Each structure stands twice: as C-alpha cells, then as structure tokens.
Amino acid sequence: MAMTTAWLVLAVGDARQHGGNDGYDDNPSEHYSWDSTVPNSGQIAAGDVIAVWNKQELIGVSVIEDIETGQAEKARYSCPQCSRADFKRRTRLTPAWRCSQCGALFDEPVQRIEPVTTYRSLHAAQWKDGRGTLTGRQLRALCDSPNSQLSMRPARWEKLRAALEEASGPGWPAPGETGHGAWRPVRGGHRIVRTRTRNGQQDFRTQLLSEQGQNCALSGPAPAAVLDAAHLYGYAEAEEHFEHGGLLLRSDLHRLFDRGQIGIRPDTGLIDVDASLHGYPLYEQLHGRAPHARLRPEHRSWLAAHWHEHRS
Template sequence: MGGAYTTVRASYGRAWSFLIAGKEREFQGNAGYEDVVEESYSYDSTVGNYRRVAVGDLVVVRDSREALGVGFIETLDIVPHQQKLRNRCPECESTGFKERTTELPRYRCSPCGTAFDSPKVETIPVTTYRAHYGRTWQPLEGCLNKRQLADLSLSRSDQQSIKAMDRERVLHAVASRGVRLPRQGCVVPATQRRPLELPGGRRRTTAAARRGQDNFRKALVAQYGLICAVTGPAPAEVLEAAHLRPFATTERHRAEEGLLLRADVHRLFDSGLLTISPELVVHVAPTLRGYGAYSVLDGRSLYVPRDHALDLNVVEEHYATTTAAW
C-alpha cells in the first residue's frame, strides 16, 4: 500500500469550478467536506472529475449563488487507502436523500419516497485529495453570478461539485471584472512543498463574513467588477463603496449614487479633494497638485462602462458642491 504524496506536475490547460462545503455538497449520502475557501479544496474519489484535476489548472470557487474567488492549483495532496462513511436509504439503498429541518422523520428518500430516522451506514474505500491554490487566490466577491458561471461552464449539470469550465473564457471574464491573477510561473519546488498532514485545530470557514460585503457594496461589485472607478482594477481588499450623496444625510443606498473607489481615493472623495464632472472626468483639488500619485489622476476618464447606471444629476451635484470650495 502506498502512502500519502503531493503532486507538482504542471498541466496548464484545464479549468474547473469547485463547489464549496455546506448543504450544497451534502449529497450521495456523504456528510460534506472540509474546505478553507481561500486556501484549499478537499474532495475524494467518489466525486466526478476527480481524476482530471491537476496542478496548474485554473479553479473558480463558488457557492450556490456566485463565484467567491479564483486561483491556480499549486500543489495537490493525494492520500490513498482512506475509509469513508456513506449513508443509504434503508428501503431502496439509494444515496439520494437529505436531512429535513422541519419535519419528522429526519430523512426522506427522493427516489422511493421512504421517510426514516436513521440511514443505513456503509464504509467504502476512497482516495482523498486536497487542492491548494492559496498563493494565487484572488477574491471575486460575487462579481460573477450563478448565471454567468453557467455560461462559462462546459457542463450543464447543476449537481457536480467539480465542473469543467472554458479556461480562456474564464480568464477573460475575470479580467474584464478587474481581477488580476499573478503570473502563473513554475509550480512549488519540492523543498517548499506543503505538509501532507491535513490541518487540524481551528480553521477559517465559509461561514466567516467576507470583507465589506454589505448589500450596497455587493450591488456595485456586481455592476462594475473589482475596479476602482478612478484608478482602475484593484485588489478586493482595498475597494470601498462610496456614496455620491453622504449616507448620513440621505440614509439610503442607491447603486445609481455609488462608485467603487480605492480606500485612499475614497477618503479624498469624501474630504472634498477629488470629484467627478458630469462628463465622467476626474478632477483633483489644487492643493493635491504637489502629490504626483494623485495629480496624474486629474483629467482622467472614469473607469465605468458605457451602459453605466450612474445618476448624472447626482454626479453634477457632487461636482458643483466640491469644486465651489476649491
């Protein structure tokens, strides 16, 4: 019997979407999988496409609603000769059932309709896998929704945990939404391979709140991608939702009155040192002309699509109020 090992064979060419753990992956009688969304993805030899996933492949991590992030597989841990518990319907032995939350008995089998409290449990041999992509991970934060992901998929099935994607179209789609992946270089050298022991103790989970994910920001990310309206594509961690009208005054969130701005640009915008004209051109206060990093923004066209939803009346209002104080 062979032991655990890590593969570093590069295969540049394929792309996959990985469905994260939770209720969505509690199917075929298993109890789900342990994932650390921004670092690694776990699966086993009962999952479709498990043989085809390889180092160098592009992966989009998703939940049932949207894309959470993207990266390249850097290493792939493989542990053969493992045991897995699988539940079956005691009547027809199907694995096609789920636990019910509001009715008793606890389970109902979809194929045969039998309701029961305790499933039949069996032990099966499996090979387990953990794909690592944390060093190239870029958050997507929902800027690709379920429908858009389906358009990029090579599979029509909604049930697959690992679905084949069109690699070139995925790369184009994430780039168009402002996401910049690191250059895909050599795989991790053998001296830097990750430990084969699967991590124990505490871990980050999919239940953790994502940075800045209020509804207003989510609406702007969905509309514009991860792109600062003034400076262009930027990491998700520095992008903030800016109000053209102060929220303290209006107490409302309207996507037509919002822009995604880099944190420092947002501060200047709220401080009255930077504004946008109705022609969607950036204007910088004279007091900032001595700062090269900001003076070069003056006169730059806004990074928004032609079919933007900005309320130009509100843009003009902010511009007039701001420039009057310069």
C-alpha cells in the same frame, strides 16, 4: 493553443467542511479538499485552475501547485430500499427521511464505512480574491455543462478569465505564462497565512449557540469566546441537506477531536480520551463521562463515523 481546464469547486459552508485528516478547509485561498466519492475527483490536476465559489458568487481563483493524496475511511449513507444516496430530511414529519429516487420513508439512512482516496489541492501562491466579480448564475453559465449539479465542475479557463477581465480588469492567474513548477513552494516553506471567514461559518456558530447555549457538547458550560462550531460532516458524503451535523466544542477539545484523540464510543455513547492524553487531568477527567449535550441520532451517526475513521 491548448485550453487550460478550470474547476469550479463548491465551498459552500458546512457540508464541505472537515475534508479528511488535515482538518478544515477553513481557508479557500490555500487549499481545497475532496475525496474519491466526488465525481471528477481524479481528473483535477496540478496546473489546472481552481475557482472556488459558494453558490452566490465567486470567492477566488488560483492555479493548483500540487495535490496531496491520502487514504481515509468514510461513512456513506444510502436509502434502505433502493440503496441510492439521494434523500432529504423532512423537518417536521416522521419518519425523518424521504428518498428522492424511490419515495421510501425511513428513520435512518443505511450507513456503511468505505475506504476512500482523499485529495487536497495546494494553491496559495497565485490566489486572487474574486468576491464581487461574478455571480453564481454567471459562473454556472460558464461551465462546460451549465446545468451541472456537481460539486466539481469543469470549465475552460480562457472563457472564465475573459468574463473576469470584463467584470474587473486584468490580473487574473495565468497558468500558461507562469509555467507549472515555477510557483513558490508551499509545503515545508514559508506559507502566507490569510484569515478569511468562510461564508456561512458565522451563521452556523450563531445557530448552534442559540440551540445549545454556552455549552461545550463534551465538557459543559463554557464562555462563548472559547466555543467552536465543530462540523461532524466531513466523514460522510458531502450532502448539503444533512442537518444536526454540528456541535459546539471547546476549542482545545475541538482540536483534539479533529485529531481523533477524543471521541465518542459508539457502543457506550461515552467520551473516550486517548491514552496519549492520560496524564493531563483536564482531559483525563472527561474519559468515560457522558457528553454534556443530549445527542441527536444524527450526531451519533456522525460521531460513530468519526470514531471508525480514527480508532477502529
């Protein structure tokens, strides 16, 4: 009998957020986004098993019903000396970045905008929560290459399922028994909406609130209840070591920002409100204003990538 491929995919908080035009991967039980810059990006297919983890443990498992594809532009970053994308931010030293490959020290990585294919798996129907079953260490050992550092790692589902059954009994998704195509339709049909807070998301917001106070980065003072931790990352290569990739945004502005209707012009550094929102005084008054927050160079890079994706 043919083995079923399972993909262990990393949902680790911030760096995996904002994967394209469809907004956040805030619900790992329903969808997962990636793009063509990720190794194995084109290998994953409907009918495969998806196992989402967060480095500490398994979050859950499902069978991929469908994969949506699209096109986007993405900012990619590289070392100015060797052009590779393997560098780390130094928290207390300047220059702020050090290349792990060639040792170069630099203030800013080289940024370039490239077209990418975006992918989004839909897998709500057979989702089964996996918290408390397998640890990160056990999951790593179950992959085809236990030492892999990739964000999408192949494994054999039969092997993974045997470990899950041993840990917590039967009832894990069985792609072979159900058959591809037999799942409930997700697109256009009724969707089961579950709310599950991403690991790390709450910490990220708490951190931003302590750094930035009860202030929307664009519009200024606002009560914490309406402030979202907005991730700026997804427009760039998903590297976990990017810091300062988040801003507090008022929830309505956050939504409009995600749609590209509000952005920061890279040439002026000022808020730009799309013409579609002119006529709404609440938003129109922000047009041409300086953002409330003092933006760091990292924020500016991310915001420029956002601008290029949506407006140019």
